[in-house]
Amino acid sequence: MKATLQESQSLVLIVDDEPFIRMILRHFLQREGYQIVEAQNGIEALIIFKQLQPDIVLLDAIMPDMDGFECCTELQTLDCGKHTPVLMITGLDDQESVDSAFEVGAIDYVTKPIHWPVLRQRVKRLIQQSQLQQKLEAINLELQRLVTIDGLTEVANRRGFEEYFAQEWQRMKREQSPISLIICDVDFFKLYNDTYGHRIGDRCLQEIAKAIKDIVKRPGDLVARYGGEEFAVILPNTDTLGATYIAENICDAVRKLAIPHRNSQVSPYVTLSAGFTTEIPQQSSDLEEMIAAADLALYQAKAAGRDRFVQNILATQK
Missing domain, CATH: 3.40.50.2300 (Response regulator)
Known part of the structure; x- marks a missing residue:
C-alpha cells in the first residue's frame, strides 16, 4: 500500500x-x-x-x-x-x-x-x-488557553490572572524588578444593569475590556476580568511612574467611550475607578498582600468620589 x-x-x-x-x-x-x-x-x-x-x-x-x-x-x-x-x-x-x-x-x-x-x-x-x-x-x-480566557470579554479570567500573577511575581522577585498591579471597577454598574438590562451591560463590559486592552499593549502585560465588573492589569517591569501613566490612560479611555449612564451619580457616562500599587518583591513579600493593597487603593478611589485612580503608596517600594 x-x-x-x-x-x-x-x-x-x-x-x-x-x-x-x-x-x-x-x-x-x-x-x-x-x-x-x-x-x-x-x-x-x-x-x-x-x-x-x-x-x-x-x-x-x-x-x-x-x-x-x-x-x-x-x-x-x-x-x-x-x-x-x-x-x-x-x-x-x-x-x-x-x-x-x-x-x-x-x-x-x-x-x-x-x-x-x-x-x-x-x-x-x-x-x-x-x-x-x-x-x-x-x-x-x-x-488550556480557553480555561484561562473570559468568554464574554475575551481577556484573561480570574484563573488566568492568578496563574500569570504568581508566575510574574516570582520572576520579578528573582530579577529584583518592579511589578505593578491595577484593579479597576466600573462605577455604579449594578445601576447600569438595572437601567439598561444585562444584555446591554454585557456589551458595556466588552467595550471597556477592549478599551483597556488598547491601552495595555506590551506582550508581557496582562488584562484580566477579575470579577463581575472588575478588571485587573498586571504590569511586569513597571515602576510607579509607568503604572500611573497606564491607570490614568485607562480611566480616560473609558470616559472617551461616552457610554450613556443616566443613573450614574458621578457622570452622565460610564466611568471607572482604579487602584494600583507597585512593588519589588522580596523574599518576605506576599503577593496576596499586594493584591490587597491594590484593592484598598480601589476602595479609596471610590470613597474619594469615583471616576479616578489612587495609588497605595504604603505598599510601594522604590
Missing part, C-alpha cells in the same frame, strides 16, 4: 556518510511517496535540520567526525527537534549500541543490512505518531 497524501508530504532527512546507502534509501523512500533530503555527516545534518525541519531523521550510527549518537544528542537540544523522531540505522546490534541509541533520544532503530518491509512500517508509524502527538499538544494548548 502506498503512503497516504499526508505521509507523502512528509520530509525525510537521510544522514549517512556512504553515498551508496543514501542512494538506496532515497530510491526506496521516494517510491513510498516521501520527499527526501540528504546529509553526509552529522554537522551537515544539523544545518539542514534547522533549515528544513524534516518530519523524521534516518541517522547512521557510525560516521566520521560526529557520529550518529552525538548528532542525535544535538538534535534533542533544538526546539524545532522536540517532536521529530530519529530512527537510528546501525550495523551494530549489540546491547550497548542499542542502549546508546535510545539513551541519546532515538525513537527506534534498524540494523544493516536493512530489512526493507520493516523500515517501511517503522518510518510510517513514527511519522504518524509524531503528527498525532503534535495535534494532541496543540489541542491541549488550546484547551
Whole structure:
C-alpha cells in the first residue's frame, strides 16, 4: 500500500556518510511517496535540520567526525527537534549500541543490512505518531488557553490572572524588578444593569475590556476580568511612574467611550475607578498582600468620589 497524501508530504532527512546507502534509501523512500533530503555527516545534518525541519531523521550510527549518537544528542537540544523522531540505522546490534541509541533520544532503530518491509512500517508509524502527538499538544494548548480566557470579554479570567500573577511575581522577585498591579471597577454598574438590562451591560463590559486592552499593549502585560465588573492589569517591569501613566490612560479611555449612564451619580457616562500599587518583591513579600493593597487603593478611589485612580503608596517600594 502506498503512503497516504499526508505521509507523502512528509520530509525525510537521510544522514549517512556512504553515498551508496543514501542512494538506496532515497530510491526506496521516494517510491513510498516521501520527499527526501540528504546529509553526509552529522554537522551537515544539523544545518539542514534547522533549515528544513524534516518530519523524521534516518541517522547512521557510525560516521566520521560526529557520529550518529552525538548528532542525535544535538538534535534533542533544538526546539524545532522536540517532536521529530530519529530512527537510528546501525550495523551494530549489540546491547550497548542499542542502549546508546535510545539513551541519546532515538525513537527506534534498524540494523544493516536493512530489512526493507520493516523500515517501511517503522518510518510510517513514527511519522504518524509524531503528527498525532503534535495535534494532541496543540489541542491541549488550546484547551488550556480557553480555561484561562473570559468568554464574554475575551481577556484573561480570574484563573488566568492568578496563574500569570504568581508566575510574574516570582520572576520579578528573582530579577529584583518592579511589578505593578491595577484593579479597576466600573462605577455604579449594578445601576447600569438595572437601567439598561444585562444584555446591554454585557456589551458595556466588552467595550471597556477592549478599551483597556488598547491601552495595555506590551506582550508581557496582562488584562484580566477579575470579577463581575472588575478588571485587573498586571504590569511586569513597571515602576510607579509607568503604572500611573497606564491607570490614568485607562480611566480616560473609558470616559472617551461616552457610554450613556443616566443613573450614574458621578457622570452622565460610564466611568471607572482604579487602584494600583507597585512593588519589588522580596523574599518576605506576599503577593496576596499586594493584591490587597491594590484593592484598598480601589476602595479609596471610590470613597474619594469615583471616576479616578489612587495609588497605595504604603505598599510601594522604590
